[in-house]
Amino acid sequence: MSALSIENVSMRFDLPNGTHVQALKEVSLELKTGELMSVLGPSGCGKTTLLNIVAGFLAPTSGRIVLNGQNVTGPDAKRGMVFQQGALFEWMDVRENVSFGPRMKGQREAQWGEHVDHLLDVTGLGEFKDKAIYELSGGMQQRVALARCLANDPDVILMDEPLGALDALTREKMQGLVLKLWKETGKTIILITHSVEEALLLGERLLVMAPRPGRIHKEYNLPFADLGVGADLREVKHAKGYSETREEILEMIWDMEEEIMGRAEAAPQ
Numbered sequence: 001m002s003a004l005s006i007e008n009v010s011m012r013f014d015l016p017n018g019t020h021v022q023a024l025k026e027v028s029l030e031l032k033t034g035e036l037m038s039v040l041g042p043s044g045c046g047k048t049t050l051l052n053i054v055a056g057f058l059a060p061t062s063g064r065i066v067l068n069g070q071n072v073t074g075p076d077a078k079r080g081m082v083f084q085q086g087a088l089f090e091w092m093d094v095r096e097n098v099s100f101g102p103r104m105k106g107q108r109e110a111q112w113g114e115h116v117d118h119l120l121d122v123t124g125l126g127e128f129k130d131k132a133i134y135e136l137s138g139g140m141q142q143r144v145a146l147a148r149c150l151a152n153d154p155d156v157i158l159m160d161e162p163l164g165a166l167d168a169l170t171r172e173k174m175q176g177l178v179l180k181l182w183k184e185t186g187k188t189i190i191l192i193t194h195s196v197e198e199a200l201l202l203g204e205r206l207l208v209m210a211p212r213p214g215r216i217h218k219e220y221n222l223p224f225a226d227l228g229v230g231a232d233l234r235e236v237k238h239a240k241g242y243s244e245t246r247e248e249i250l251e252m253i254w255d256m257e258e259e260i261m262g263r264a265e266a267a268p269q
């Protein structure tokens with residue numbers, strides 16, 4: 001049985017002016033426990049809508065999400081989200097942020113302390129656990145967001161451009177951390193990114209979506225995420241097939257964007 005099933009999901013937004021946007025049309029997808037899927041596609045192809053539906057924040061117009069045999073009907077801690085900006089609690093220190101989920105469940109420190117301290121260590125936050133959020137760099141804040149998500153022990157982690165706001169070097173380090181945490185925890189992960197390189201490096205499965213209506217365009221199974229665990233990601237970029245796949249995907253997305261621009265220009269004003 002697959003851990004996460006996205007079954008024939010469509011999403012239509014009705015707009016106040018009487019028109020509508022078909023954000024997703026009949027999207028079906030199965031993920032096994034422990035798979036890491038990256039999702040790419042031009043702006044507006046429904047990536048965030050899909051993630052929000054899997055999270056339970058949005059109900060699809062039709063279709064359903066099934067996680068470990070149960071229908072998803074709303075948000076809960078089984079699906080953790082990591083956003084582009086950490087959405088952290090500024091008034092709590094790092095350790096308080098990371099332990100927020102277990103504390104909200106009414107657990108005592110004896111129940112969560114060890115696990116939270118382990119997560120602080122593996123995310124490189126051990127020495128920063130008493131710091132206020134505003135004292136941390138953007139990269140460190142995203143480490144807190146990852147650790148906080150893992151502290152809830154979710155079945156699936158949903159990441160919406162989690163590294164998008166970081167500078168290039170920090171982003172590269174964080175990509176290594178995502179791979180490390182993926183292998184160490186065995187979590188099922190869906191990661192949205194606008195970076196083709198990031199999608200290639202992190203996704204053992206890579207989904208390219210197309211817009212209008214939002215749908216699956218092509219899926220790849222890739223060796224690079226496995227090669228990248230504990231390795232220098234710059235080396236992985238020299239692996240067989242990496243450049244060719246990157247070029248193929250770049251061209252695919254470029255063509256889609258050109259088509260969107262063409263349609264926009266042809267539309268009556």
Ligand SMILES: Nc1ncnc2c1ncn2[C@@H]1O[C@H](COP(=O)(O)OP(=O)(O)OP(=O)(O)O)[C@@H](O)[C@H]1O
Pocket residue numbers: 013014021022023041042043044045046047048049050214
């Ligand atoms: N609440 C809403 N009401 C109306 N239209 C919406 C709503 N949310 C999303 N849309 C539309 O649905 C389509 C898909 O949006 P979505 O944000 O999922 O795309 P995306 O691929 O994540 O885009 P981006 O890469 O720019 O973040 C877009 O045309 C968007 O304008």
